[in-house]
Amino acid sequence: MTRETPLGRLVRGVLLTIVGLFFLFPIVWVFLMSFQTNATILRIPPSLFFSPTLDNYVALISGKLQTQAGTLEIAFMNNLMNSVILSVSSVALSLVLGIPAAYAFARFRFRLGENIAFTLLSFRFAPPLLVLLPLLLYFRTIGLDNTYIGLIWVYQLITLPLILWIVRGYFEDISEDIEHAYRVDGNGWFKTFIRIAVPLARPGIAAATLLAFIFAWNNFVFALILASADKQPVTVGALAFVTASGIQYGQIAAALVLSVIPTLLLALYAQRYLVEGLSLGAVKG
Amino acid sequence: MSYLVLESLTKRFGRETVLEDASLAVEQGETVVVFGPSGCGKTVLLRLIAGIHEPDAGAIRIDDRTVTHLAPEDRNVGMAFQNFALYPHMSAFDNIASPLRARGLTAAEVTRRVEEVATLLKIEHVLGHLPRALSNGQKQRTSLARSLAPGPAVLLLDDPLRNVDAKLRYEMRLELPRVLKAFNATVLYVTQDYKEAMALGHRVAVLMGGRFVQVDQPARLYTRPVSRDVARLFGDPTINLYEAHAESGAIELFDTQFAVPAPSGPCVVGIRPEHVEVGMEQRPGAIPVELDAVTPLNVRAVLLLKTRDGQEILATCWEDEAARFPRGHRAVWATLRPDDLMLFDAASGARLAPRTH
Numbered sequence: 001m002t003r004e005t006p007l008g009r010l011v012r013g014v015l016l017t018i019v020g021l022f023f024l025f026p027i028v029w030v031f032l033m034s035f036q037t038n039a040t041i042l043r044i045p046p047s048l049f050f051s052p053t054l055d056n057y058v059a060l061i062s063g064k065l066q067t068q069a070g071t072l073e074i075a076f077m078n079n080l081m082n083s084v085i086l087s088v089s090s091v092a093l094s095l096v097l098g099i100p101a102a103y104a105f106a107r108f109r110f111r112l113g114e115n116i117a118f119t120l121l122s123f124r125f126a127p128p129l130l131v132l133l134p135l136l137l138y139f140r141t142i143g144l145d146n147t148y149i150g151l152i153w154v155y156q157l158i159t160l161p162l163i164l165w166i167v168r169g170y171f172e173d174i175s176e177d178i179e180h181a182y183r184v185d186g187n188g189w190f191k192t193f194i195r196i197a198v199p200l201a202r203p204g205i206a207a208a209t210l211l212a213f214i215f216a217w218n219n220f221v222f223a224l225i226l227a228s229a230d231k232q233p234v235t236v237g238a239l240a241f242v243t244a245s246g247i248q249y250g251q252i253a254a255a256l257v258l259s260v261i262p263t264l265l266l267a268l269y270a271q272r273y274l275v276e277g278l279s280l281g282a283v284k285g
Numbered sequence: 286m287s288y289l290v291l292e293s294l295t296k297r298f299g300r301e302t303v304l305e306d307a308s309l310a311v312e313q314g315e316t317v318v319v320f321g322p323s324g325c326g327k328t329v330l331l332r333l334i335a336g337i338h339e340p341d342a343g344a345i346r347i348d349d350r351t352v353t354h355l356a357p358e359d360r361n362v363g364m365a366f367q368n369f370a371l372y373p374h375m376s377a378f379d380n381i382a383s384p385l386r387a388r389g390l391t392a393a394e395v396t397r398r399v400e401e402v403a404t405l406l407k408i409e410h411v412l413g414h415l416p417r418a419l420s421n422g423q424k425q426r427t428s429l430a431r432s433l434a435p436g437p438a439v440l441l442l443d444d445p446l447r448n449v450d451a452k453l454r455y456e457m458r459l460e461l462p463r464v465l466k467a468f469n470a471t472v473l474y475v476t477q478d479y480k481e482a483m484a485l486g487h488r489v490a491v492l493m494g495g496r497f498v499q500v501d502q503p504a505r506l507y508t509r510p511v512s513r514d515v516a517r518l519f520g521d522p523t524i525n526l527y528e529a530h531a532e533s534g535a536i537e538l539f540d541t542q543f544a545v546p547a548p549s550g551p552c553v554v555g556i557r558p559e560h561v562e563v564g565m566e567q568r569p570g571a572i573p574v575e576l577d578a579v580t581p582l583n584v585r586a587v588l589l590l591k592t593r594d595g596q597e598i599l600a601t602c603w604e605d606e607a608a609r610f611p612r613g614h615r616a617v618w619a620t621l622r623p624d625d626l627m628l629f630d631a632a633s634g635a636r637l638a639p640r641t642h
Contacts, residue, residue, distance in 0.1 A: 181431070182383065183356070187387050
């Protein structure tokens with residue numbers, strides 16, 4: 001290992017700061033915007049100095065949007081709730097279906113196994129719009145349009161392949177002998193799956209859950225087409241801020257800050273397992 | 286009826302036949318070492334008995350119960366894996382307790398038995414550690430403790446000393462028989478180290494080409510190998526082997542006639558290095574050789590000899606005897622006693638002489 005010179009340390013610090021600023025600037029800017037009125041946001045030249053206001057948050061939480069044209073009803077909190085319901089349920093369903101499937105693909109060789117796994121991955125290939133319009137017609141016919149169940153079902157296109165393929169890789173990395181040893185100890189295959197395979201793949205499951213949740217949370221087009229107002233998540237609901245009397249930048253910023261919170265919390269929680277995964281290293285025993 | 290019976294086991298992976306018609310019977314409390322060249326199917330054999338793989342043909346019986354197609358958890362066997370296969374997310378205690386808990390023992394009983402076996406294997410001070418905090422030797426002992434703890438009907442040890450250092454291997458080689466005896470375990474022990482096989486086995490079963498070619502006491506395997514290939518497996522340095530032609534009860538080797546009880550025809554002559562007597566003086570029947578190299582190997586020295594026609598002979602002697610050969614002195618005499626010669630059929634490799642069993 002080479003020793004770091006003071007100059008090297010300085011350069012590194014500067015570079016890290018630049019990278020940090022570059023990535024954090026938009027978020028910081030949005031965060032600042034959320035405490036400003038439309039007027040202060042749009043003034044020229046823009047300034048960092050303003051008297052903060054909580055109006056944006058109040059409007060979002062109370063659901064009453066004050067514009068020059070009068071009071072507008074917005075369903076932001078309802079949208080946020082929809083986002084939580086849709087994302088959590090789709091990820092949960094994908095975990096329940098995907099983890100056992102990933103295990104099967106990792107451990108057993110069966111006819112067409114590879115093809116099935118690849119088909120599941122290929123769900124991610126098609127442009128969603130191509131699928132959505134015919135799907136809407138089907139859903140209308142069988143009454144699944146504008147229902148949570150219908151949306152969660154379609155969300156599986158996003159979350160299931162992701163979880164399946166990431167977790168499968170982690171299962172494949174576990175030495176089979178560890179599972180064999182547990183069987184020989186006198187435990188059935190299901191107990192071995194629950195007590196050995198799943199805990200050892202936990203870092204992978206945490207990473208996949210987090211990614212799937214982010215993708216589901218950020219999805220726009222599925223809900224735009226398949227859901228009407230009362231089932232829409234925040235991504236679609238944000239359209240309501242483009243009003244007849246102008247774009248409500250302050251509220252959009254506040255909405256953004258609020259809608260980042262669930263993902264952020266999940267990321268902080270999952271981090272524990274991600275780090276644990278790194279420290280466990282190769283799970284060869 | 287033997288305690289563990291393997292009947293004509295056959296196992297194929299795709300087109301490759303790993304085991305073919307392998308049969309073996311092990312008595313209760315006996316340790317049988319399964320020994321063979323690498324890739325001969327030793328590990329697969331253990332896995333068939335443990336239930337990790339299923340045989341394509343044949344039967345496995347433990348204590349008169351056919352277990353051939355039972356799941357691993359229903360067989361009451363213990364197995365120590367070559368790579369230890371400890372559960373990385375459980376402490377050493379929980380690793381060892383796992384088979385006990387699976388058998389539904391009470392918490393108090395589990396603790397008592399884990400501590401008992403841990404004390405026996407001298408790992409009681411690391412029971413709280415996760416596997417990654419254990420040294421290789423401690424991992425190996427933990428893995429062994431886990432397989433022993435429930436007192437399984439049959440204990441399968443898959444080259445458990447492979448991944449530990451030489452000193453520890455030596456220690457365990459001395460200690461294992463005591464531990465196995467304490468449990469009165471019926472053991473199949475797989476190894477690639479012939480010294481380990483000799484030290485640990487009541488009997489050694491030599492697995493070659495997918496079947497058991499010889500099952501015998503260690504000493505007999507050494508002095509009466511059934512074939513050339515078995516003879517070559519045991520002994521370090523390995524046996525000297527030469528092609529020869531037997532004619533009217535004698536063979537000619539290095540321009541010297543040896544009387545051997547073998548039918549006429551081509552054959553292979555074997556002589557163990559320690560049976561080659563090397564001296565400075567010519568004696569009747571001695572072969573003039575050149576002393577090419579002396580390798581001191583602790584107590585015994587290995588001598589590399591060359592005959593006049595360029596064939597090499599390995600010999601061993603006590604190290605202080607080797608010191609008698611003056612430096613740079615190359616011309617010595619080697620004496621082979623006809624009684625020490627082993628003769629094998631040139632084609633099949635089967636032993637022709639000595640004929641006695």
